[in-house]
Amino acid sequence: MQDVAGPARRARPSFRDTLGLLFKARFPVLYIESFEETRVLREISAIASDAEHVRTPRPVWTWSATQGLVDPEGKIPSGTNDAAKALERVLKHEEPGVFVFRDLHAHLGDGTGRPADVAVTRRIRDIAEAFQTGTAARVLVLVSPVLRIPPELEKDITIVDFPLPDETEIRQLLDAMIDTNASGGRIRVEVDEAGRERLAQAAMGLTLHEAANAFARAMVNNGVLANEDVQVVLEEKRQTIRKSGLLEFVPADVDLADVGGLQNLKRWLGKRDNSWMAAAADYGLPAPKGVLMTGVPGCGKSLTAKAVASAWSLPLLRLDIGKVFAGLVGSSEQNMRNAIRSAEATVPCVLWIDEIEKGFSGAAGNAGDSGTSSRVFGSFLSWMQEKSAPVFVIATANNVDVLPPEFLRKGRFDEIFFVDLPTAAERCDVWRLHLHKRLGNGNVATGLTIDDALTSRLADVTEGYSGAEIEHAVIAGLFDAFSERRPLTEEDLFRAVENMVPLSITQAEQIRAIRAWAAVRAVAATAGEDRTGYGVETPPGPDGPDEAGTTSTGTVVELPLSRGGRLVDF
CATH class of the missing domain: 1.10.8.60 (Helicase, Ruva Protein; domain 3)
Known part of the structure; x- marks a missing residue:
């Protein structure tokens, strides 16, 4: 099993470029994890028919348990609702084609001990061998909202990340909804250019369907779409965060004015407000990485984290390190990756890690956990060093001495403040x-x-x-x-x-x-x-x-x- 696309970075190739290369290289079985079936199918169809991405245009077939196997002309051969029989028919197809199977994960086990369907996994292995050695350009694409690959298929399947809509796509959706309303709607639009940018950024991390719902709710909330409706969009995003289970969406109901003193820290934070906007990029500025606040307990570190998110009108996410280490043996590393992916899907945002020294107390190699703490901590450090997404990390610590020295060096945090x-x-x-x-x-x-x-x-x-x-x-x-x-x-x-x-x-x-x-x-x-x-x-x-x-x-x-x-x- 190979992962060809990790957390989204600006310098990485687009999904179309990545998938086009995999099609050209005749990768036989691909796995795309996404809830947006319609959007995924639209992208696959565009790539399969584009001579710039593939040398030979390929017809697209689709399968689901309710429809069966549907050919490019919309015809449905009988008896193909059964997954194993549909895969058998695909195996016998000798012409070029892209075969998109939706929700096949239901036949690949449940990740908790229930075995995969033997007939389905065997046919997928047969297809992998036949497609790779055959003369016709064929590929099997599994599209599912969850990643579920049994051990016997790990070497045959290539994972392809399908990114959520970027800011440009969401902005196009917002502009289209505003234009549609202007041609006969009853919603009053009082949002300026900066407001549109903030609304689009607030909706990042949502699917296009979720973003459309969020904008529609903002419009009908009081009959006016205004700059302040970014809070309505953030409320919709709260639902997405709650479903992840690893991050908590914390209400930020205090402002920096509610924090007594700490003027030096406040001025530093004030200079970085809006630094994730396009105007900051025009100055050549990267998004700030974050701050580590240490000091005497009870002096305002946690309160400041909440106040920053409120002052910047950004969602505040709290990462509970204890939840990362909970669960099955070997799942901690995956939990950390999922938490990072959820945070990056919610950009721009503030990620708050309270009392971080307690969560990573075993990272120095003193814990008897077979190195799990060190590996999880290492993946977090690597992300902090390399991240370009506008996730502003606020970590608080009362006893910073127990943290490894590499955590404190420049490049992880922009500054370390003592409260x-x-x-x-x-x-x-x-x-x-x-x-x-x-x-x-x-x-x-x-x-x-x-x-x-x-x-x-x-x-x-x-x-x-x-x-x-x-x-x-x-x-x-x-x-x-x-x-x-x-x-x-x-x-x-x-x-x-x-x-x-x-x-x-x-x-x-x-x-x-x-x-x-x-x-x-x-x-x-x-x-x-x-x-x-x-x-x-x-x-x-x-x-x-x-x-x-x-x-x-x-x-x-x-x-x-x-x-x-x-x-x-x-």
Whole structure:
């Protein structure tokens, strides 16, 4: 079994060129995995009759279990609904021809132990030998939505990937639907050229039928086709991702403005917005590969992944490494390839891998899994290095030391950012965001005036706290207010802070270690202008820190740790 076309790349030959070469070379049995039977048949018919692709034009026969074997003139010989009998008739055909069998995978086993039909597999082997050694130009093409090849046919079948519609085909479909509506439809079209490009890109990864349904839904949703309808198309794409089982379509309901601080990271990301559009290609720019974010837990790494997808209006896909390694022995490598194929079929998109160091903890060769982790990790690294499809990978890691060094070198990711505990300015932003989030929209607990003075006082008493801990303090204060059915007060928040021991105390050694690693290996996500007012040690005494690291007033102070990450402002 040979795979002549892997994941789509821009420099690779088209499907017609590939199939034409296989026809010329007299490959006897081909297997095309696709749900788009009509589109596949149209391409095969065009190639079989095109003198530029084949020296001898070949009539096209088709077979299905419901129709039987249909000749080029539409005639159906009797008794050919049975697959084995239809293959026997094909074997006896001595003239040039292309024989397209649809859904023959039902006779080739089920991949879980049910054996293939012996008569069918034997006739396919006979056809492979006869077509390869015969004088007439003949080829058997199996078209199926799933790839199912029994071991006895692996050496006789050549796999040919049939790509999903590209942006040009989808754009032609969209323009045709808009033009049809303009000639008598009742849909108002308010989409500009950039909007059409975004709609076409949003539909990439869908079949033409699915894309037509998505555009039709966007048109009838409110009687207007507008630039904002890209979200309707993405909703249709969600269905495709859910069916894959390996990727999860995550709703991106936050924006970069909802992430407190991290201005350096935000500016870097802002410069790469729309970098997958045609305008960026005019500058000679490739699609960005992605970022690796490491740092202190609870400081906004996962939230940033969601915010990027929302800000860029791209689908957010989450890859669960655990699902890749689940299943039958030997299926992990195939699962990773399928996940990559699904992501590339959804471009442009953001692919989020949370806590990647846990998923690939055995990649360094320490796991007793016969090298499965290393092979899966290697295939992922190769894809990261070679990919040209606009899949922006966001990987997060809390303990980056366990990752192999080759994962961190340039070419895998565009940049490595270190997300540290928030500075004073960032803590003000985080407090403001969470207070407005919990107390806005007429909340009955509203009893505070959220101003700079309040957030400054709260920031002062939460030095060393992570963003997640600040959010928890707001929630804890609200629980106190709720228990007494009264509005939230400033005292509730201060009391919640006093009752909490943050990670900067309980995991001081670990934080010191990851900061030392990031000092020369990663770029600080915090902007230079925000790196002040942090790390000032309070002398011991009545108001200084005790052995637990807190002052007599309950204020947690930063331990004598230098901040991590190189200061590079974008």
